[in-house]
Amino acid sequence: MRELSNAACIVGAAESDEIGTLPDKSPLSLHLEAIANAVDDAGLTINEVDGVFTAGQYTPASIGEALGITPRYVDGTYVGGCSFMILVGHALAALHHGLCDVAVVSHGESGRSRVGGPRARDQSLNGQFDFVYGFYGAPTYFGLIATRHMHEHGTTLEDWAQVAVSTRAWACLNPRAKFRDPITVADVLNSRPVCYPFNRFNICLVTDAGGAVVLTRPDRARDLKKPPVFVRGAGEGTEHVLMTQMKDLTFSQATRIAGEKAFRMADVGPADFDHVMLYDAFTAGPPIMLESLGFAPPGEGVAFFADGRSAPGGSLPTNTNGGGLSYTHTGMYGIFPIVESVRQLRGECGPRQVPDVGLSLVNGMGGMLSAAGTLVLANEA
Amino acid sequence: MQQSLDRPLPAPITPEAEPYWEGLRNGKLMLPSCEKCGPFFYPRVLCPTCHSRDISWIEASGKATLYSFEIAHQSLNPNFKVPPPYVLALVELDEGPRLLTNLVDVEPDPAALKCDMPLEVVFERLTDAITIPQFRPVGAKASGGGA
Numbered sequence: 001m002r003e004l005s006n007a008a009c010i011v012g013a014a015e016s017d018e019i020g021t022l023p024d025k026s027p028l029s030l031h032l033e034a035i036a037n038a039v040d041d042a043g044l045t046i047n048e049v050d051g052v053f054t055a056g057q058y059t060p061a062s063i064g065e066a067l068g069i070t071p072r073y074v075d076g077t078y079v080g081g082c083s084f085m086i087l088v089g090h091a092l093a094a095l096h097h098g099l100c101d102v103a104v105v106s107h108g109e110s111g112r113s114r115v116g117g118p119r120a121r122d123q124s125l126n127g128q129f130d131f132v133y134g135f136y137g138a139p140t141y142f143g144l145i146a147t148r149h150m151h152e153h154g155t156t157l158e159d160w161a162q163v164a165v166s167t168r169a170w171a172c173l174n175p176r177a178k179f180r181d182p183i184t185v186a187d188v189l190n191s192r193p194v195c196y197p198f199n200r201f202n203i204c205l206v207t208d209a210g211g212a213v214v215l216t217r218p219d220r221a222r223d224l225k226k227p228p229v230f231v232r233g234a235g236e237g238t239e240h241v242l243m244t245q246m247k248d249l250t251f252s253q254a255t256r257i258a259g260e261k262a263f264r265m266a267d268v269g270p271a272d273f274d275h276v277m278l279y280d281a282f283t284a285g286p287p288i289m290l291e292s293l294g295f296a297p298p299g300e301g302v303a304f305f306a307d308g309r310s311a312p313g314g315s316l317p318t319n320t321n322g323g324g325l326s327y328t329h330t331g332m333y334g335i336f337p338i339v340e341s342v343r344q345l346r347g348e349c350g351p352r353q354v355p356d357v358g359l360s361l362v363n364g365m366g367g368m369l370s371a372a373g374t375l376v377l378a379n380e381a
Numbered sequence: 382m383q384q385s386l387d388r389p390l391p392a393p394i395t396p397e398a399e400p401y402w403e404g405l406r407n408g409k410l411m412l413p414s415c416e417k418c419g420p421f422f423y424p425r426v427l428c429p430t431c432h433s434r435d436i437s438w439i440e441a442s443g444k445a446t447l448y449s450f451e452i453a454h455q456s457l458n459p460n461f462k463v464p465p466p467y468v469l470a471l472v473e474l475d476e477g478p479r480l481l482t483n484l485v486d487v488e489p490d491p492a493a494l495k496c497d498m499p500l501e502v503v504f505e506r507l508t509d510a511i512t513i514p515q516f517r518p519v520g521a522k523a524s525g526g527g528a
Contacts, residue, residue, distance in 0.1 A: 128391045128398060129423055132513055133483045134469055136458035143451035144471050151449070151496035195469070196452035196491060243471055244422060244479040249449055 005265050006381040007096035008103075009221035009228035010088070012042030012214030013342040016108065019209035019328045020178060023113040027057055028066055030108030030210030034335075035067065038212035043225030044102060049214070051075075051100030053091050055083030056109060056332055057116070063106060073100035079238055080366020081279060084211075084334035085373025089234030091215045101216060105338075108210035109330035115208070125242060138281060139195045139203055141243050141368045146197050146284035148249040153299030155287075157197055161188035162305040163283035164201045164325055169311050171322025173352035178205055179326040188283075202283040204324035204333070211335035213342065218381065229342045232359075233266025233376035235259060240370050250299075255292035255363065258372035266376035268359065270295040275344050275360040276316055277337035280323040286310075289363050293374070317354045320344060334364040338375065345379040387462040390511050398424040400438050405512040408504050410441040412478060422478035443502035444475040445516055450496070452489045472500055472516050486517040 014037035016022075016030045025033075031054070039046050051073040052060040060074035075090045077083055084105055091103035110116055126135070135141060149155050165185055171177035183201065191200040221228035237257030240246045247253070263269060270293065278286035287301030295316075296303065304310045310318035319325075321340040324333045341360040343349050362375040394402055397413075401424055404411030412420040415428035416435045427434050451469040456462070468484040485503060487493055500516040503523075507513060517523075 124393055124395065125423060127389075128393065128395060130481050131389045131458060131461070132391050132507075132511075133481055133515075134388075134453055134456060134458070134461050134463060134467060135481055136456070136461060140451065140453060140457060140469055144449040144469075147451060148449040148496060193454040195454060242423065242481075244481060249471075 001265050002267070004092055004096055004234070005232050005267070006218065006230045008092045008215045009218055009230050010213050010215050010338070010342050010377070011221045011224045011226065011228055012038040012040070012044065013339040014038040014041050014212060015176070015336070015339060016210035019176060020207055021112050022110070022208040023115065025110070025208060026116045027108040027110045028116070030110070030208065031058065031063055031106050031212070032066055034108060034210035034212035035104055035106050038104065038214045041226060042214045044214060048102045049104050051091060051094055051103035053087040053103060053105040054107065055087065056107065071100070073103070079371035081281070081332040081334045082364030082366040082371055082373035083332065084338060085362060085364040085375050086236040088213065088215065088231060088338060088375055089236055089373065092231045092234050095215060095217050103215045104212055105215070105335065106210070106212040107330070107332060107335040109332060110208045111329070111331035112206045112208045129242070138368065139198060142282045142284065143195050143198050144243055145249045145288065145368060146282070149284060149288065150197065152250050155299065155302055157189060158185050159302040159306060160197065160202055160283040161185040162302065163280070163286055164188045166305045166311040167280060167319045167323040167325045170320045170352055171326035173312065174322045174327055177322035177327040178207065179322070198282060201325070204281045204329035205326070207328045207330055209328050209330050209336070211339050213335065213338055227346055227379060229345045230378045230381050231375065232378045233262035233264070233268065233374070235261030235265065235374045236372065237261070238371040241367055243368060246368070246370070250288065252288060252292040252365070252369035252372060254369060254372040255289055255365065255374070258374040259293040259363065262374035262376050268376055273316070273359050273361045275320065275341065275354050275357045276318045277341050277360070277362045278318060279333060279337060279364040280319055280325050281329065281333065281365070283325070285365060285369070286318065288369065289365070293363060312352070320349065320352050320354060334373065337362050337364065341375070341377050345377055388507060389458065389460040390507060395424070397426060400424070402511065404440070405504065405514060406510070410443055410502055410514050411438050412441050412474070412476060414439045420476045420478055422480060441474050441476050445472040445500045445502070447484070447494065447496055447498045447500055448473040448479055450484065450494050452491065468494065470516065480514065483515045484517060485515050486521040486523055
C-alpha cells in the first residue's frame with residue numbers, strides 16, 4: 001500500500017463556470033464545464049484524458065461519450081458524497097499501475113434547480129421501513145446522530161452552532177460563497193427550526209454546480225502548468241446505509257477505517273496537518289469526523305470550533321472555502337473540498353489563503369457517515 | 382404509490398419481509414432471528430453476524446428504549462402529510478435490533494424526551510394491509526394524538 005503514496009498528483013482542479021442557482025444548465029453541462037476548466041487548469045487537453053471517474057446520475061461512459069473520447073479506464077463507484085474522495089484514491093491506483101495516464105474525476109449536479117430529472121438510486125428499503133414514519137431526506141436522519149452525541153457526551157446546541165459560525169467566517173473571505181455575512185451562535189439558534197436538533201443554519205445549502213480534478217503521474221505532473229499536488233495517502237470505508245444498522249451513532253467506523261488507511265499510506269498523523277477539509281452537510285459532521293479520525297477524543301471534537309482553532313487565524317484552519325454550510329453544496333459535495341485543498345496547497349486562495357500549507361486533509365462522508373473517503377494531499381513528495 | 386390518508390405506505394414490500402408485515406396485521410411485532418445469534422432487523426436471507434442461512438421468526442416483547450430522536454418541524458416528503466411537529470425516533474428493542482419509528486402520546490418537545498427512556502409498542506392500523514409499530518413512553522396515557 002505504501003507504494004501508492006505520491007504515485008500520482010492532482011494537476012488540475014476547478015468548478016463549473018458558475019455555481020449557485022443555474023436553472024439553464026443541465027447536470028451534464030456542469031460536468032463538462034468543470035472538466036474543461038480543470039483540464040485547462042492543468043495545461044492539458046481533453047483528448048489526453050484516458051481515465052474517467054465519476055459518481056451519481058451519469059456513468060463514466062456517459063461522461064466519456066459527452067467529451068467525445070474513448071477512455072481505457074473507467075470507475076463509477078457511487079457511495080454518496082464522498083465518492084469523489086474515493087475515486088481520487090482509485091485513480092491513484094490506476095495511474096500507478098499504468099491502467100490510464102490522465103485521469104479525470106468529475107461531478108455535476110443540479111441539486112437546487114433539479115434540471116434533468118431525479119437521480120435514480122434504489123431506496124426500496126427506505127421506502128419500506130423509513131418513509132411511512134416521516135423520514136425522508138438527509139435532514140430527517142442526521143439529527144439522530146447529533147441527538148445521541150448530545151446524550152452521551154453532553155454536547156449542546158451551542159456547540160453545533162459554533163461549527164456554522166466558524167465556517168461562515170471563512171465564507172466571508174470567499175467571493176464564490178453563497179452566504180457571505182458573518183453569523184453568531186445566537187443567529188444559528190434563532191434560525192428556522194427544521195428538524196430538531198437542527199435549525200436552518202445547521203444544514204447545508206442546496207445548489208447547482210460542477211467540479212473536477214485531473215490527475216497524472218509525478219514525472220508528467222512536474223512539467224505542467226501549475227505546481228503538482230501529491231496524493232500522499234488515500235483511504236475509504238463503508239459501514240451502513242440504513243440508520244438502524246449504524247452500531248454507534250456517535251462514532252463513524254467508516255471514517256475511522258478510511259482515515260487509518262490514508263494516514264498509514266502517507267505515514268502521517270493528525271498533528272501533522274496544516275489545513276483540513278471536512279464534509280459539512282450538517283454542523284454535527286465535522287466534530288464527529290475529528291473524533292473518528294483521531295484528532296480528538298470522543299466528545300471533544302466540538303472544542304476545535306468553540307475555541308477558534310478551526311476559524312481564520314486558528315491553528316487548524318478548517319473548511320476554508322466556507323463549506324457546504326455557506327459556500328456550495330449540490331447534494332454530493334465531495335469534489336469541492338478536494339478543489340479547495342488543491343488551491344490552498346498551491347497558495348491560490350487570496351484573502352482566505354492559509355499561510356504555508358504543506359499538508360492538507362480532505363475527509364468526506366457518504367450518506368449519514370455511512371461511507372467515508374479520506375485523502376492526504378501535499379505540495380511536495 | 383398507494384396512499385393512506387396522510388402517510389406514504391411502505392412500498393415495495395420485499396418478499397423477505399412478508400412475515401414482518403403479516404405479524405403487524407395481527408398485532409404482533411415479529412423479528413427475523415438467527416438460530417445461533419438471535420434476532421436482527423431488517424429481514425434478509427442470512428444472519429448479518431454469523432452469515433448462517435438458518436433464519437426463523439420470533440415475536441418481540443414490544444419493550445424498547447429510545448436510542449435517539451428528532452422533532453420534525455416540516456415535512457420534506459410531499460406524500461407525508463401528518464401535521465408537524467412530530468417525533469422521529471430510533472428505538473432499540475429489548476431483543477437488540479433497532480427500528481425507525483414515531484413516538485406517540487408524548488409532547489414533541491426536547492424537554493419531554495430523553496435518550497434511553499423506556500418505551501412500549503403500539504400498533505397503528507393504516508389500511509387492511511398495513512399496520513405500523515409506533516412507540517410510547519411506558520406509563521404514558523393514550524391521547525389518540527401524536528404522529
